[in-house]
Amino acid sequence: MRATIRDVAKTAGVSIATVSKVFNGYTDVNEETKEKIFEVAKRLDYTPNMAARTLSSKKQQTIALILNELNFNRKSTMPMEVLNGVYKFTEQSDFEFVFYGTSTEKQESKTFRQFCNEHNITGAVIQGLKMTDPYYYEIQETSLPTVLIDVVVDNPAIGTVAIDSEAASLEAVNYLISQGHQNIGMINGSRDANVSILREQGYRKALEENAISVNEAYVQYANFDEEITFLITKNLLSNHKEVSALFCASDIMAIGAMRAVKDMGKRVPEDISIIGFDDIILASYVTPRLTTVAQDMEEIGYEAAKLLTEIINKEDQNNSIRRIIPYEIEYRESVSSKK
Structure with a gap:
């Protein structure tokens, strides 16, 4: 149950009026009492309801x-x-x-x-x-x-x-496999994002279901950042020239990957195929237009x-x-x- 101003006053051993004065910024309460009231309020997880000062008795949700x-x-x-x-x-x-x-x-x-x-x-x-x-x-x-x-x-x-991010990723990677790609890299977001975990699970499941070994070096994290993706993609493709396709866990990262491929003198999709995720507005306007998982935010x-x-x-x-x-x-x- 939510702590009330009455609970704070009782625990601190002061009047409700004194607690109200402290939280309304009155200066006629000594510092020792103020500190005691703030300490009790923190311990009880009490915060004054600012909106309650101006709301009528009608309940607003x-x-x-x-x-x-x-x-x-x-x-x-x-x-x-x-x-x-x-x-x-x-x-x-x-x-x-x-x-x-x-x-x-x-x-x-x-x-x-x-x-x-x-x-x-x-x-x-x-x-x-x-x-x-x-x-x-x-x-x-x-x-x-x-x-x-x-x-x-x-x-x-x-x-x-x-x-269903896992199912969507599974379908996207299966599409790459259906186009003959075996060495498929993944540019993922961040390790502490639930969607990154699910999208990587879909990527791994697609490879495993098609009897393709997961190469851990192919899985990279770019924190959903275009510039980080640009650098990571160049490094990945330079060290693993066999990679022919990339599955990116966001369109922003896919755009970074496309820039990297172009900067290396390669072409999308002739040399490297790329799939994104989200279907942001730019996905339809980049060249070539980006194949991606569309979700209606x-x-x-x-x-x-x-x-x-x-x-x-x-x-x-x-x-x-x-x-x-x-x-x-x-x-x-x-x-x-x-x-």
């Missing part, structure tokens, strides 16, 4: 979209697509919508429960959470209505919305918000709170048959 390690850029609009999806759902519901960015550093300074209490958040949709983030561990045990995008935790009360955001409201309202409690969104392979021009 607020859905928050929390994006971890927020990175809007001109090449990838995926965070904005998720935001659009959540916003579109809340626009046709009775829920208010707010949006916050967070980071590992912010999570270390304030717990997930404290953050949500402080901002009067009824439930949260979270995208971009890494398996090493403080919130990831907290959410394993939280009772706050929460839906994660692309992450699964061991908490049956937490919802998940994603495509706006639909994922919409379905995440919808699932969250069902959890908040305790609807369909017998149904699964893990939603799988369909994906498609967009066959374009970056893959050709092995010569």
Whole structure:
């Protein structure tokens, strides 16, 4: 149960009015008392509800979209697509919508429960959470209505919305194999991202099912970064000239790989075939146009918000709170048959 101002006052041995003064910035409370109240509040995991000061007695329910390690850029609009999806759902519901960015550093300074209490958040949709983030561990045990995008935790009360990344990767790599490629490299994201683990599992499964040995040197990590991918791809192709195809766990990395191939005097797809993942807008405009796994991030955001409201309202409690969104392979021009 959430700690109240009354709990803080009782534990600290002061009046409720004194606690209220401390959290409202009044200067007529001595420093020793302030420090004692802050220490007790931290121990009880109490944070003042800022919104409660201005809200009427009518209960307001607020859905928050929390994006971890927020990175809007001109090449990838995926965070904005998720935001659009959540916003579109809340626009046709009775829920208010707010949006916050967070980071590992912010999570270390304030717990997930404290953050949500402080901002009067009824439930949260979270995208971009890494398996090493403080919130990831907290959410394993939280009772706050929460839906994660692309992450699964061991908490049956937490919802998940994603495509089947393992199946999508399996299909993508099987397509490369069907075109005669045997020596297939993988440029993966980061080791602490759930989607990276699943996409690598699909890559390995495709090779194993086709009796192709997995060469560990072919699997590289570029942290979903275009420039890192550029360098890693040049190194991989220089040291393993037999590699004829690359499966990249994001389109941004696939674009970095395409640049590297061109910089080495080679051609896509004539010399190196490349498949990406996400189907960002640029995938249709690079040359050659990128073959990729398409996932609808706006639909994922919409379905995440919808699932969250069902959890908040305790609807369909017998149904699964893990939603799988369909994906498609967009066959374009970056893959050709092995010569």
